[in-house]
Amino acid sequence: MTRLALLIATTLCAAWHMSQPASAREDTQTPVEIRFSLDWKIEGPAAPFLLALDKGFFADEGLDVTVEPGANSVDAVQRVATGGYDMALGDINSLIRFTARDDEVRPKAVFMLYDRPPFAIVGRKSRGISDPASLEGKTLGAPKSDAAFAQWPVFLKANGLDAKAVKILNIGFPVREPMLAAGEVDAITGYSYSAAISLRDKGVPAADIVVMAMADHGVPLYGNALLVNPDFADAHPEAVTGFIRAIIKGIRLALANPDAAIAGVLDRNPNAVRATEIERLRAALDGNIVTQGVRLNGIGGVDETRLAASIELIAEAQGLKDKPEPADVFDASFLPPAEER
Numbered sequence: 001m002t003r004l005a006l007l008i009a010t011t012l013c014a015a016w017h018m019s020q021p022a023s024a025r026e027d028t029q030t031p032v033e034i035r036f037s038l039d040w041k042i043e044g045p046a047a048p049f050l051l052a053l054d055k056g057f058f059a060d061e062g063l064d065v066t067v068e069p070g071a072n073s074v075d076a077v078q079r080v081a082t083g084g085y086d087m088a089l090g091d092i093n094s095l096i097r098f099t100a101r102d103d104e105v106r107p108k109a110v111f112m113l114y115d116r117p118p119f120a121i122v123g124r125k126s127r128g129i130s131d132p133a134s135l136e137g138k139t140l141g142a143p144k145s146d147a148a149f150a151q152w153p154v155f156l157k158a159n160g161l162d163a164k165a166v167k168i169l170n171i172g173f174p175v176r177e178p179m180l181a182a183g184e185v186d187a188i189t190g191y192s193y194s195a196a197i198s199l200r201d202k203g204v205p206a207a208d209i210v211v212m213a214m215a216d217h218g219v220p221l222y223g224n225a226l227l228v229n230p231d232f233a234d235a236h237p238e239a240v241t242g243f244i245r246a247i248i249k250g251i252r253l254a255l256a257n258p259d260a261a262i263a264g265v266l267d268r269n270p271n272a273v274r275a276t277e278i279e280r281l282r283a284a285l286d287g288n289i290v291t292q293g294v295r296l297n298g299i300g301g302v303d304e305t306r307l308a309a310s311i312e313l314i315a316e317a318q319g320l321k322d323k324p325e326p327a328d329v330f331d332a333s334f335l336p337p338a339e340e341r
Contacts, residue, residue, distance in 0.1 A: 031064035032239040034232075037080075037088040039073035039147075039224055042269045044280030045193065048250035049089075050264030057249045061242030072173070073147040073224050080107040086232040087243065089113065091147040092225045092329065096314050099324040107227045108331040111244045111300045114223025114288040119148040119214040121155070122195045123187030124180065129210050132217055136165035141185035143173050148189040151219055153317040158218025177202050193283035197276060221310045222302060223288060225330070233334070240334045248299060248341060251289065258282050298341035302330050 038046050049067055052058050058065040068085075070076055076090025077098045082105075092109050099106050121140070123129025128138065132155070142149040156163050169185055177195060180188050181202035187210075188195060196211045215221070226244065233240050254261040262277050269277075289299070307326040315323045335341065 029062065031059070031062050032236050034058075034063055034065045034086045034239065034243060035068070035084075036065055036243075037068050037076060037085045038070045039076055039089040039091075040071075040194075041069045042265055043194070043272065044262060044265060044277035044282075045284040047258075047261040047265055047277075047281050048247060048254045050250075050268070051253050051261055052246040052250035054264050055250070055253065057246035058243070061239070061246050063239055063242055063246070065243070065246075072143070072145045074145045074150055076227060077107060080227045080229050081105045083229055083231070085229070087226060087228045087240070089224050090227045091150065092222050093117075093310065093314055094147065094150055095225075095227060096311055096324060096329055097150075097318065097320065099328050100315070100320045100322050105230060106328070107229055108233065109225035109302075109329060110228050110233070110240060110331050110334040111226040111247065112222055112302050112330075113225055113247075113300075114284075115291040115294050115299075116215055116288050117151075117219075117221050117223030118191040118193055118284070118288050119151050119219065119221070119223070120190060120192040120195065121148075121187050121212040121214070122180070122190055122192075122199060123210045123212070124183075124204065124208050125210055126208050127183065127186040129187050132159040132161060132212060135187060136162060138186035139167045139169055140187050140189065141169050141171045141176055141179050142189040143176060144170050146173070146189050147224075148191060148214070151214055151221060152189065154219050154221070154313050155214050155217065157317045158313075180204070193280050193287060197279055197283070201273075201276060219313070220306070221313070222307065228334075233331075237334065241336060244300065244334060245336050245340065248336070251285075251299065254281065255285055255290065258285065298338050300335050300341050301332055302326075 053065060053067050073091040074094045076088040077094050079085045080088045095109055128134055171179060176188050177198040179185050180199060181204050192211055192213050196209055199209055200206055228240055258278055258281050265277050266272050304326045311323055
């Protein structure tokens with residue numbers, strides 16, 4: 001082969017190599033394994049994560065990701081802290097409380113998914129529920145590990161409610177909506193895109209359902225974020241950024257076609273009802289993920305002033321001795337460039 005021919009062949013080979021997706025270029029390298037936990041069982045809002053898996057977005061980043069359902073977004077913090085999971089979707093406010101403790105392993109949030117939190121009090125008009133003040137003298141059904149109930153002290157303080165005037169009944173997640181539908185409690189805590197829809201599916205007329213979004217009643221917190229184990233982040237920083245890039249692609253695909261995006265949910269959850277899960281996904285996308293602030297500033301980041309105010313609210317309402325700084329809770333260094341978000 002002549003020197004010119006060799007140069008041309010080498011150039012063409014390099015051009016082909018650069019044109020291949022990351023998964024093709026790195027097929028000789030061992031993918032980075034990530035064990036990831038959702039915040040809840042596989043329902044509509046999990047679609048972006050399943051799309052990232054099923055469409056190969058994780059693989060394109062050189063990642064071998066296992067997506068597993070979660071028990072709740074409060075316990076997600078502990079699951080990541082113990083190393084049981086490398087990453088998880090969890091409540092950043094529970095992370096704030098956890099970080100205030102003297103623990104050696106402190107997970108960090110690296111991507112804000114719910115710019116507007118879905119925390120809500122869901123009640124029934126026929127049970128006398130109309131606004132925060134109407135909760136006094138009533139019974140509130142609340143699973144102890146529910147992320148919405150975790151914000152109850154902040155909600156109480158913000159609305160000037162007497163904690164002793166509201167009876168709290170600790171109930172399990174599976175019986176939460178059925179008990180409200182049966183009139184055994186007057187209201188429940190839950191996520192706005194889930195609890196109200198489940199209640200309606202239990203036969204309660206939509207006109208009888210009252211949804212009090214905590215964000216509309218003095219609780220301007222953030223919601224669920226991607227959490228990462230610090231040891232994993234130190235060892236695989238590019239993998240964390242790649243995971244975030246893949247999730248952003250999943251969110252964009254879900255926004256473009258929510259009806260089609262739900263396929264992965266239906267494949268994995270035999271009890272899922274297509275129309276219900278599409279409704280949940282649309283509600284989460286429109287109400288919690290793609291807010292006006294996200295449209296202006298991009299997805300995934302936080303406003304440090306707002307996060308600091310959240311920390312102050314939680315510390316004041318729950319008497320935290322050592323308040324973490326925003327940088328102790330959220331690490332923006334793993335986010336892709338702003339133009340990609």
